[in-house]
Amino acid sequence: MTNRRxxxxxxxxxxxxxxxxxxxxxxxxxxxxxxxxxxxxxxxxDVALAIVHGNGPQVGSMLVRVxxxxxxxxxxxxxxxxxxxxxxxxxxxAQSLRNVLSDRGAQRPVASILTQVLxxxxxxxxxxxxxxxxPFYDASQADELRARGFTIVEDSGRGYRRxxxxxxxxxxxxxxxxxVLLEAGAIVIAAGGGGVPVIRRGERLQGVDAVIDKDLTAxxxxxxIGAETLLILTAVSNVYLRYxxxxxEALRRLTPLRARELLAEGHFGEGSMAPKIDAAAxxxxxxxxxxxxxxxxxxxxxxxxxxxxxxxPG
Numbered sequence: 001m002t003n004r005r006x007x008x009x010x011x012x013x014x015x016x017x018x019x020x021x022x023x024x025x026x027x028x029x030x031x032x033x034x035x036x037x038x039x040x041x042x043x044x045x046d047v048a049l050a051i052v053h054g055n056g057p058q059v060g061s062m063l064v065r066v067x068x069x070x071x072x073x074x075x076x077x078x079x080x081x082x083x084x085x086x087x088x089x090x091x092x093x094a095q096s097l098r099n100v101l102s103d104r105g106a107q108r109p110v111a112s113i114l115t116q117v118l119x120x121x122x123x124x125x126x127x128x129x130x131x132x133x134x135p136f137y138d139a140s141q142a143d144e145l146r147a148r149g150f151t152i153v154e155d156s157g158r159g160y161r162r163x164x165x166x167x168x169x170x171x172x173x174x175x176x177x178x179x180v181l182l183e184a185g186a187i188v189i190a191a192g193g194g195g196v197p198v199i200r201r202g203e204r205l206q207g208v209d210a211v212i213d214k215d216l217t218a219x220x221x222x223x224x225i226g227a228e229t230l231l232i233l234t235a236v237s238n239v240y241l242r243y244x245x246x247x248x249e250a251l252r253r254l255t256p257l258r259a260r261e262l263l264a265e266g267h268f269g270e271g272s273m274a275p276k277i278d279a280a281a282x283x284x285x286x287x288x289x290x291x292x293x294x295x296x297x298x299x300x301x302x303x304x305x306x307x308x309x310x311x312x313p314g
Contacts, residue, residue: 004048006182006227007303010218010279011035011053011296012234016089023057023135028089032096035233038296041303043106048182050225051093052218055085055193059211060134060162078164079196079207086114086192093189109186116173116205117195117212117220123167130270131166131211155272157244165210167197169217173205175224182225191217215279223286229303230283230291232276237295239277239309241267254311256281280311288313 016028042049062081076084090112097110129151136159137145142152145162155161172178172191181188194212198205215232222230236243238250241262254262259281268274280291294301294308301307 004046004182005229006048006050006222006225007042007229007231008050008052008218008222008225008227009039009042009299010215010230010232011051011093012214016057016092023061025092028092029096032092033100035296036093036097036100038299040100040104041300043101043104043108043187045108045185048185048225050178050182050188050190050221050227052191052214052221053089053093053189053193054214055082055089055211056133056161057135058085058088059193063134063162077207078209078211079198082193082211083114083196086112086196089192090114090189097187097189109181109184110189111181111186112189112192113174113178113181115178115191115195116198117169117191117217118171118173118205119167119197119199119208119210119212120170121199121208123165125167126165126208126210129163129165131164131213132161133164133211134162136161155269166213167208167210169194169212169220172217172221172224173198175221178221179225191221213275213279215276216282219279219283219291222283227287228289230280230289231299231303232280232291232293233296233299234273234276234293235295237298237308239268239273239293243269243273251309254281254309255313256285256311259311277311280309284311284313 016031059081066076094110094112132155142160145152151163152160153163178188178190194214194217197208197210197212199208241249259277263277268277276293283291290312292302292308292310298307
């Protein structure tokens, strides 16, 4: 292994569209350019960087297209929609990253890897859908979707969304390839949308109808490749207690144990901040290293331990 310090960055899928605005390709390219520009310190040759991205709005839009094209085009199962979103956003991020590097007069190989992630077919999550995907709906739209058999929940005060099964990730099938590319000096985009969920039947892999939380997969990837830091980027600078209330309180530093206590007390939205806290705590517990949660503007400071919510032992 080289002396490059390894960092995994997780970008939220919802961050590719401004709140209240429609998802567009132009908007996704604009966000990618702006977000990646804030990560410029990680493009230096001494950093081995892997980027994981979310895909909730994108895969939700793909499901709408699938539904509306029934009878006109072949149907696509959910895991194939996840794979297609990996391709879409992998392209957006890879091209944007190359352009950001070019603007800086820098050259680094960039690779986007279609990534499969192993889950347990007996995971109870398959019986209890919880993962929000797709666009937000108002109350009347939510009632219409429920009448059509979809599971719909209210999402952190922002509206209603469809939820689907979200089993825990157990292994990243292409982790060894990611490691080889990092050793070769490439910046790697991997495990988009949490990766394509697959189960193992004997020696064979088979896709399943689910999505995996991208933050949990990012934590697993960071552990698998020996990352020094897991950086989870979201829409807020810090994790808060009593979020969006007049008495909200920014959390600066947490041990994994304290993070687990706050999770158990129900302080964080199940479809929003809770999985980020869970992922950060898992990484810190299993590796003894630091995880940070913040927004792209504070990414560099968070990596230095000077901003965001930091979760680490001790």
